[in-house]
Amino acid sequence: MVTPILSQRAPACKEARPCKIGVSQRIQEHPMRTSQFFFNTLKEAPADAEVISQKMMLRAGYIKRAAAGIYTWMPLGLRVLRKVENIVREEMNRAGALELLMPAVQPAELWQESGRWEQYGPELLRFKDRHQREFVIGPTHEEVITDVVRRDVKSYRQLPIHLYQVQSKFRDEIRPRFGVMRGREFLMKDGYSFHSSFADLQREYGNMYNTYSRIFTRLGLKFRAVAADTGSIGGTGSHEFHVLADSGEDDIAYCPNSDYAANIELAEALAPNETRAPAAQAMSKVATPDQTACADVAAYLGIPLADIVKSIAVVSEKEGGSTSFALLLLRGDHDLNEIKAGKIAAIEPFRFATESEIEAHLGCKPGYIGPVAVDREKVAVIADRSVAAMSDFVCGANEAGFHLSGVNFGRDLPPPEVADIRNVVAGDPSPDGQGPLAILRGIEVGHIFQLRQKYAEALNCAYLDENGKSRIMEMGCYGIGVSRIVGAAIEQGNDDRGIILPPAIAPFEVCLVPMGYHKSEAVKEAADQLYADLKAAGIDVVLDDRNERPGVMFADMELIGIPHRVVIGERGLKEGQLEYKGRRDEEAVMIAQADIVGVLKGKLCAA
RNA sequence: CGGAGUGUAGCUCAGCCUGGUAGAGCACUGCGUUCGGGACGCAGGGGUCGCAGGUUCGAAUCCUGUCACUCCGACCA
Structure with missing residues (x-):
């Protein structure tokens, strides 16, 4: 189905929905009618799609593959991506971080200065410009941000400062796979904080820990914060945030009886309690x-x-x-x-x-x-x-x-x-003594680090303290895989009919599916009116006004992951009734026409 | 980087062994029927068969090379 985007404008929608989700992610937009939108769905996923989220995203027309690990976000998928991005942005702003935008293309000099030009392998995409000057497409931005800060931040009075961006990154993975979950180009929120003391870094680290928890809660995902290895980035304290899903690439050891959770890379395997039995056999x-x-x-x-x-x-x-x-x-x-x-x-x-x-x-x-x-x-x-x-x-x-x-x-x-040189296994005692460990698969969607002075030192990012003495700054860095979250959310929410997304990040919150929109004046009127009412109530609604058979509309709306569906049919209208069905519900229920806006508002705010 | 495999229409695939006018389903266009769970009929549009050489009267098909993609491995001896 291909339709041009028309130049019609949506009526201004100023009414805010009083809801804890907040209104800032409401998007001013064209009328959201499927006949004027642009999407196409597939019955079959491309043969090389491996994981469920990748198949679903391709079938639902969220993304199109451009090259290995590189995707176009189609309008439908982009709505989801932007909703995730906006929630992340709102919470970062609320936490006191300031947004900026750094270049995707970075000069090699900075990477040479930090030493990572040599350290990084072929994962770092390097190229030359027309003057034979070397550049990289940034896989991360520690160097650039440190350079920005060292130029302009000279005094302890300017600290602390926390800057973040939402920017495309490129990592030339050996084997890109799993669609947007392990792509080469991906969208990431990366934040960097600068401090005059380790204690202040730790304070901000705690602030980010809480902020991240709030973000993933708002996104409506099942997640766990786990103690992590600091890996190649270096530094001291570190936590990963994992969305829990069987298809995850990481093993997480956790204690069901306590807060203990750690990446298996880090989880300590305690020594057995029993002392060694005496030898009983001859060699x-x-x-x-x-x-x-x-x-x-x-x-x-x-x-x-x-x-x-x-x-x-x-x-x-x-x-x-x-x-x-x-x-x-x-x-x-x-x-x-x-x-x-x-x-x-x-x-x-x-x-x-x-x-x-x-x-x-x-x-x-x-x-x-x-x-x-x-x-x-x-x-x-x-x-x-x-x-x-x-x-x-x-x-x-x-x-x-x-x-x-x-x-x-x-x-x-x-x-x-x-x-201790082994991986813990399920049943091992938890290091905190609170019972046996269990192991779950997780998809890493967030990572916070106390970088300390690694980059600040390499790039001489210094300030003058109260005594006029030059000191190296303490740094923290905090990442969220925005595009990966979309994949992870779908790994967590899907069934044989398609995608099931939490309302906070679904492409639309509600879909209206009229039975005979092009045949019945009564149905058309009721559908148009309800669409206008829901819009006015600040609900993100789409009207499926295509002249399609009902089965096609039902199947498409389910595939693309819209959490709430209202069917408008002549039968029900005679009784003043509409049919409501949640994406996860077995059966539809009838709701009085007069109540439907209130019911939907209630469901969305309760989410 | 090592091994295996696949490249034919937007998608899923057949045809290749045994060389002879490029196919099916889905999707798309038109007309008609249908209309509460991915309808049906008729008529259409769309492919230099990954690319380059070679063999041959003739190559999607055989040969060589090349590129791309996918899978497995690149640690648990």
Whole structure:
């Protein structure tokens, strides 16, 4: 369906709806009639769409793919994007931040100055202008904002200051996927605060924590704030905000009995309470001719996976050029946590050893390597806390085709260095002692950092304090993935008929579906009147005035995710009744014509 | 970066093995019927079969190259 946007203007709508959602996101607009809008829906999603939100957004005509990980936001999808953006903007403003707009294209000099020109890999899109000057398309804006602030902020009297923008970013992801959830170009709100003290940074960090919580609550999403690793951006304190959805890319460990929640990258795996049982078995060599993986060895020997110790060979290349080799020991049923392991001084930074390095140090191919009888001078052995508590375990024999069983620390090999290097699993005790952990999938939609002085120092962003002394500023940075939120919201809200969005961000709050708009004068009149009434009441309503069969209109309005539907039919009108159905409702209900505006207002304000 | 796969109409796909005038469904245009859950009939418009070479009388089809896209992997030995 293709219709031109006509030049008609909507009647001015000044009436504000008294509602906690606020009125500022009301958009002045053309009459919202489907016959004059522009959208098209598909019965089938493109074959390469992977996740539900991506399929739904393409089918509903929210977005069109322009290239891998790059999308056009069509008018319908843009309405959703803008609603999200506006809620974010309102709350940021309310929290005292000031909006500005920085360039998407940034000069290489700033990135060279901060050191990230070298640090960033191919993810950073670089190019040259006609004068052969180097530029990047910003994946983030720490450098630019720091440059802005260092130029103009000279005195402690000007601090603190918090500046933010809503801007397109570009990250040249290895594998863009999941539609707008992991696109290369995406819309992000990024804010940066500058302070004269760490204490003030912490105050603002708390302010943002609360602001973010308010934003995601207003958006109508199920979310959780979780303690996070600070990753490559660097800094100290950090929280991620995750929308909870099975298709999420991150694992979140949380305690159902308390507030504890952490990205699995960070969640601490406590040492087992039980002390190590005394050795009961003699160490012996067992033949495992074809069993190289832990699960195969366990099955072959008929023992639990948790009785096996797996050894992961890593190599650490220090800046000075020295390299060291280490074995990381994990229980068979546990997974290595690279972030935690990467923080161990002895092996930081590490990478996985190559096959030849493994043979050189252990005299054995991968699959049968183990910690027994290795030269501790040359091979560091670091065991996870859970491994340190094991006795009579099975591990590789450093001889192809064999494992050792009945192995015990102290007797068969020296005690290892012990560290927390595994991912927590469901059922592990919560670090706060409030019960067992559970694990959920989440989509990261917000991230707040205490950056401290990393960039301020690199870019010499300084001010004069009360004593006229020059000091480096403290920085915080706060991001929200605006376009990703749209995908995440749809991951959280959909059914086999299409998208289900919270009213706060749905493309329209209410749709009117008249039965026979082009046949029945009574229906047309009632529909037009109700449309005008709802508009006047400040409700974001769309009238489906296409000359389509009812099934088509119902299906489209459901697919594009409109939360409330009113059907106007001749049958009901004779009784003074209209039919109402919520997007998630099983059955429609009849409501008196006179009450419908009030009922809808009530439903929208209660949301 | 390694492996696998796919490129044919806006979308979903067939045709390719075995070379011979480019197809179906959905979508789109017109007419008619239909009209409370993605209707039906008739008539249409739309594709240099990813691109470039090659083989051949003749290539969507076979060969070579290239580009794009997708999936899996790039850590758990």
